[in-house]
Amino acid sequence: MADPAAGEAKDAWDAVLERLDDAAKLTGIDPDIHRKLRIPKRVLEVAVPVRMDDGHLEVFTGWRVHHDTTRGPGKGGIRFHPGVNAREVSALAAGMTLKTAVAGLPFGGAKGGVRCDPRALSLGELERLTRRYTVEIAPLLGPDLDIPAPDVNTDGRVMAWLLDTLSMLKGTDVATSVTGKPLSVGGTKGHSGATSTGVLVCARAAFKELGLDLVGGRAVVQGFGKVGGPLAFLLASAGMRVVAISDVDGATYNQGGLDPAALADHVAAAGTVAGFDGGDVIKPDEIWEVPAELCVPAALAGALDVGVAGRLAARVVVEAANGPTTPDADHVLEDRGIHVVPDILANAGGVTASYFEWAQSRQGMQWEEDVLAARLRRSMEVASVDVWARAAQLEVSLRRAAFAVAVERVAAAIAARGIFP
Ligand code: NAD
Numbered sequence: 001m002a003d004p005a006a007g008e009a010k011d012a013w014d015a016v017l018e019r020l021d022d023a024a025k026l027t028g029i030d031p032d033i034h035r036k037l038r039i040p041k042r043v044l045e046v047a048v049p050v051r052m053d054d055g056h057l058e059v060f061t062g063w064r065v066h067h068d069t070t071r072g073p074g075k076g077g078i079r080f081h082p083g084v085n086a087r088e089v090s091a092l093a094a095g096m097t098l099k100t101a102v103a104g105l106p107f108g109g110a111k112g113g114v115r116c117d118p119r120a121l122s123l124g125e126l127e128r129l130t131r132r133y134t135v136e137i138a139p140l141l142g143p144d145l146d147i148p149a150p151d152v153n154t155d156g157r158v159m160a161w162l163l164d165t166l167s168m169l170k171g172t173d174v175a176t177s178v179t180g181k182p183l184s185v186g187g188t189k190g191h192s193g194a195t196s197t198g199v200l201v202c203a204r205a206a207f208k209e210l211g212l213d214l215v216g217g218r219a220v221v222q223g224f225g226k227v228g229g230p231l232a233f234l235l236a237s238a239g240m241r242v243v244a245i246s247d248v249d250g251a252t253y254n255q256g257g258l259d260p261a262a263l264a265d266h267v268a269a270a271g272t273v274a275g276f277d278g279g280d281v282i283k284p285d286e287i288w289e290v291p292a293e294l295c296v297p298a299a300l301a302g303a304l305d306v307g308v309a310g311r312l313a314a315r316v317v318v319e320a321a322n323g324p325t326t327p328d329a330d331h332v333l334e335d336r337g338i339h340v341v342p343d344i345l346a347n348a349g350g351v352t353a354s355y356f357e358w359a360q361s362r363q364g365m366q367w368e369e370d371v372l373a374a375r376l377r378r379s380m381e382v383a384s385v386d387v388w389a390r391a392a393q394l395e396v397s398l399r400r401a402a403f404a405v406a407v408e409r410v411a412a413a414i415a416a417r418g419i420f421p
Pocket of ligand 1: 150153224225246248249298299300301321322323347348
């Protein structure tokens with residue numbers, strides 16, 4: 001990938017490279033393998049022409065990136081967002097390579113995105129965009145090649161359109177090529193809350209390690225979407241007080257603890273947490289200063305920058321979002337003694353549930369819900385123990401330890417397979 005123009009601010013891909021380079025140094029992996037991991041395996045950019053409801057043609061740009069597929073087929077979500085670009089999708093794909101390695105899943109790293117504002121699209125436009133994007137990236141997709149899933153602004157409905165389009169193209173049902181599907185077409189019951197469940201497992205582990213009480217502790221959450229929404233319920237059920245929640249349009253605060261069910265009802269009606277009468281109005285940017293034990297960024301990359309890191313009032317950050325903390329902010333948080341459970345561990349519950357869904361689709365059978373829940377919890381606990389142990393052994397932050405674990409596992413796979421030809 002081309003380097004950014006001189007003088008440009010660091011972006012998500014720069015952040016991945018910085019952390020990858022650090023992990024390579026920390027673990028002493030083969031420099032040839034390190035060099036290989038610094039460049040995505042393939043970056044496909046596609047034009048996505050869509051006939052809009054008023055009759056004119058809009059041409060969107062989309063991407064599908066495979067970062068590394070040595071440990072298995074590419075796995076990663078698809079996001080629809082106005083800010084998506086090739087470097088961000090590549091960074092997210094690299095994150096999936098590392099995340100699947102930390103979680104011990106037999107996948108490589110992939111990600112997709114379309115630069116669009118889904119909130120400005122009608123349902124019909126959204127479906128046509130999804131179907132055309134699917135056709136354009138179809139050569140890269142398949143159960144043993146690359147298996148997409150939902151991400152920011154995409155959901156089970158979008159996955160069902162993707163599955164249907166791909167099945168029409170191939171002339172055969174390809175349920176094994178997509179995860180995060182609706183239950184009616186082979187989805188799994190635990191999928192929607194899996195990422196949040198994994199975040200809670202990581203928060204519990206961190207609180208235990210640090211001697212903090214989860215019950216009665218205060219939490220702030222940025223984002224009330226597919227991850228932040230269920231997470232607020234899980235944190236409250238675990239005995240925490242969720243004192244502040246923000247989304248793209250506003251934020252709400254209640255020192256006594258927000259009622260997640262009432263807030264979900266409000267969001268279902270109003271489309272935002274703003275205006276919730278069970279809390280006071282604060283600005284979205286003010287949630288960082290709300291005194292709390294736990295902070296969970298569950299929105300977009302780069303939210304926790306140096307400025308936010310300097311005034312963050314929480315003691316533990318568990319990264320539900322991908323790439324929410326910038327590398328410079330990492331240093332500030334470390335200096336301030338704030339522990340960060342990194343994204344490649346903290347939000348791995350989603351891809352773990354995707355792995356279960358993929359396995360079930362291949363087997364043609366549904367696992368029982370309690371089996372799924374127990375396997376998910378166990379898998380996240382094992383990954384968490386691995387990272388905490390490596391952090392203690394290397395005497396480094398959890399982020400550096402998680403990258404070290406991941407890079408070693410990927411490097412071992414590349415070394416075992418060798419470089420073709
Ligand atoms: P989503 O689109 O369902 O929700 C995103 C939420 O973030 C919304 O509430 C939105 O209003 C809010 N948001 C956006 N910009 C904001 C801003 N500037 N300030 C405050 N809030 C803002 O997306 P999601 O699936 O919940 O994903 C959230 C994050 O978690 C992303 O980084 C995603 O990559 C990551 N993630 C998601 C999953 C998953 O299972 N969905 C798995 C792993 C990681």
